[in-house]
Amino acid sequence: MNDTPRILIAEDDVNDLMLTRRALSRFRQGLPVKDFQTGVAILEYLQASLPLEQTAEQRPGLILLDIKMPLMGGLEVLEQIREKRLCPATPIVIYSSSQEPRDIARAYAACANSFVRKPGDYVQYMEIIQRLAAYWLDTNLTGAGLSLQFSEQGAAGLG
Amino acid sequence: MIQIDRLTEPQPQGSQAWYQDIVEAQDEWVCCLGPDGSLRYANPASLGTFDLQRIDMPGQGWWSMVHPGDAPGVQASLAQLSPANPLVEIESRVFTAQGTVVWARFSCRGLFESAGQLVEIRAVGRDISDRKRAHRELETFSHAVSHDLRAPLRAVNGFAAILLEDYGTKLPAECVALLERIRDAGTRMGTLVDVLLSLSHLELGRIPDQQVDQAGLVQDVFAALQALNTTSSPTLVVHALPVCLAQPLLLRQVWQNLISNAIKHSRHRADARIEVGCDSAGPVPVYYVRDNGAGFDHQRPGASLDEGQGVGLAIVQRIVERKGGRIWAQSQPGAGATFHFTLAPESSRA
Structure with a gap:
C-alpha cells in the first residue's frame, strides 16, 4: 500500500476544501490527498520531500493551487515551484473563483498546466474536480515507473 | 481665454479662418502626420500637451511620444490602415511635454493617393x-x-x-x-x-458579442423557469425572433427576468398565456413579452418594472441601456401587461 499523497491541495477556504475532498473521494475512494491551508506550507512540504530524482510512484500526480490565500497566493506558489524547480513532472493546476485575464496570463507565464475556474454551482463543482482528477491522474502521462532526468537548464528563462 | 477673442471677432462662415477656428478651438488633440510620423499640423491643444520640438527632431516623429511598451501595438494598428480600412482606433500611453504619462485614445484616419499609397494620417485624440x-x-x-x-x-x-x-x-x-x-x-x-x-x-x-439564437434562448429560459414553478402552467407562444448580436449570458438574463415576471403576474389564471415576439416594423427590432395577468396601472409612478424585481430589474435595465436600447411597459389593471425592449439605439439600424 502506497500512502504517498497523489494529490496536493493548497486551499485556505475550508468549505471549498470539503467540497474538493468530497469530489475526489467520489472520483476514487481512498485516494491519498494532502491539503495545506497556506501557500507557505505546501512550498515547505515540497522542498522537504521532493528531490528531482523521485520516481512517478513517489511524486504526486497533481497539485491544485487556489489563487487567493493569505501571505502567499497560489500564483506566487506556482512561480516559486517553477523557479526552484521543485517537481517538474507534476502537473500544476490553478483553480480559483476568479477568471481575471491577468491571473490567467500570470499562471501560464509561470507554466501552469491548466487554469480552472471554480464553478459557483455545487453539481458543476463536483463534476469539474472529478474530471480534473480523471484527466491528470489517469489520462495524463507522468512517466510512471520511470526515473525522469531533468537538466539544470530545463527551466531557464522562467520567472 | 482664447475663445473670447474669437467670439468678439467671428470669422466669415465658410472661410478658411472659420474652418481653422473650428479645429483650433478643439479641446481634443488634432494632428496631421506624414506616413513616417513627421508632423504637418498640430492644433493648440496638442501644442499644449506634447513636446513638439522632440517630435520635430530628425528620426523621431510623432510616434516618439508613444510609451515604448505600447509602441508595437500602435505600429501594428497603423499598419492596418488601407483604402478599404481607412480608420483605426488606438489606445496607448503617451508622454506629455512635462514628462508625465497619460492614457490616450486616438482615432487615426489614413488618406491615400489613387494608387492606394498612404499619404497622410489625421489623428484626433483625447486623454482617457x-x-x-x-x-x-x-x-x-x-x-x-x-x-x-x-x-x-x-x-x-x-x-x-x-x-x-x-x-x-x-x-x-x-x-x-x-x-x-x-x-x-x-x-x-x-x-x-x-x-x-x-x-x-x-x-x-x-x-465580445456573439450571434444569439433568441428563439432557442427563450424556450430554454421558459423551460428552466417552469421547472421551478409548481403553481401554474402558462402557455408560451413564441413568434419569430431574429438572431441578434449580444452577450449570451446577459441577454438570457433580460429574457429570464421578463418571462419570470410574466409567469408571476399571470399565475392566478388557469388560462395564463405568455406571448413573446418581435416587432420589426420600426428602425430597430422591438422585442416584447406579453401576459394576460393582473396587469398594473402604468400611470402610477414607480409602478411597472420595479415591483418585486429588485436586483434583477436593475441588471436588465443596465444591459439594455448598455446596448443603447430602452425598456418600457404597457398595462392596464386586469388587462395584462406588455414589456417592450430594444437592443440598439433607435437612430441606427441594428
Whole structure:
C-alpha cells in the first residue's frame, strides 16, 4: 500500500476544501490527498520531500493551487515551484473563483498546466474536480515507473 | 481665454479662418502626420500637451511620444490602415511635454493617393486616463466580487445539496423541501453574481458579442423557469425572433427576468398565456413579452418594472441601456401587461 499523497491541495477556504475532498473521494475512494491551508506550507512540504530524482510512484500526480490565500497566493506558489524547480513532472493546476485575464496570463507565464475556474454551482463543482482528477491522474502521462532526468537548464528563462 | 477673442471677432462662415477656428478651438488633440510620423499640423491643444520640438527632431516623429511598451501595438494598428480600412482606433500611453504619462485614445484616419499609397494620417485624440483608472477600480471590484461572493454561495448551495444527497432519505419531507429551497436560492444568487460579473466585464469591454439564437434562448429560459414553478402552467407562444448580436449570458438574463415576471403576474389564471415576439416594423427590432395577468396601472409612478424585481430589474435595465436600447411597459389593471425592449439605439439600424 502506497500512502504517498497523489494529490496536493493548497486551499485556505475550508468549505471549498470539503467540497474538493468530497469530489475526489467520489472520483476514487481512498485516494491519498494532502491539503495545506497556506501557500507557505505546501512550498515547505515540497522542498522537504521532493528531490528531482523521485520516481512517478513517489511524486504526486497533481497539485491544485487556489489563487487567493493569505501571505502567499497560489500564483506566487506556482512561480516559486517553477523557479526552484521543485517537481517538474507534476502537473500544476490553478483553480480559483476568479477568471481575471491577468491571473490567467500570470499562471501560464509561470507554466501552469491548466487554469480552472471554480464553478459557483455545487453539481458543476463536483463534476469539474472529478474530471480534473480523471484527466491528470489517469489520462495524463507522468512517466510512471520511470526515473525522469531533468537538466539544470530545463527551466531557464522562467520567472 | 482664447475663445473670447474669437467670439468678439467671428470669422466669415465658410472661410478658411472659420474652418481653422473650428479645429483650433478643439479641446481634443488634432494632428496631421506624414506616413513616417513627421508632423504637418498640430492644433493648440496638442501644442499644449506634447513636446513638439522632440517630435520635430530628425528620426523621431510623432510616434516618439508613444510609451515604448505600447509602441508595437500602435505600429501594428497603423499598419492596418488601407483604402478599404481607412480608420483605426488606438489606445496607448503617451508622454506629455512635462514628462508625465497619460492614457490616450486616438482615432487615426489614413488618406491615400489613387494608387492606394498612404499619404497622410489625421489623428484626433483625447486623454482617457480617468476612464482607465475607473476600469482598474472596476477590475479590482469584480475580482473581489467574484471571489468573495461566490465562495460562500458555493458553500450554501453545496452543503444543502450534500445534506440532501447524504441524508435526504432520513429527513422528514418538510425538511427536504426547505433544504431544496436553500439550495435553489443559493444557485439562483450564484447566477445573479455571475451576471453582475459579466456586466462589469462588459463595462471593461472584455466580452465580445456573439450571434444569439433568441428563439432557442427563450424556450430554454421558459423551460428552466417552469421547472421551478409548481403553481401554474402558462402557455408560451413564441413568434419569430431574429438572431441578434449580444452577450449570451446577459441577454438570457433580460429574457429570464421578463418571462419570470410574466409567469408571476399571470399565475392566478388557469388560462395564463405568455406571448413573446418581435416587432420589426420600426428602425430597430422591438422585442416584447406579453401576459394576460393582473396587469398594473402604468400611470402610477414607480409602478411597472420595479415591483418585486429588485436586483434583477436593475441588471436588465443596465444591459439594455448598455446596448443603447430602452425598456418600457404597457398595462392596464386586469388587462395584462406588455414589456417592450430594444437592443440598439433607435437612430441606427441594428
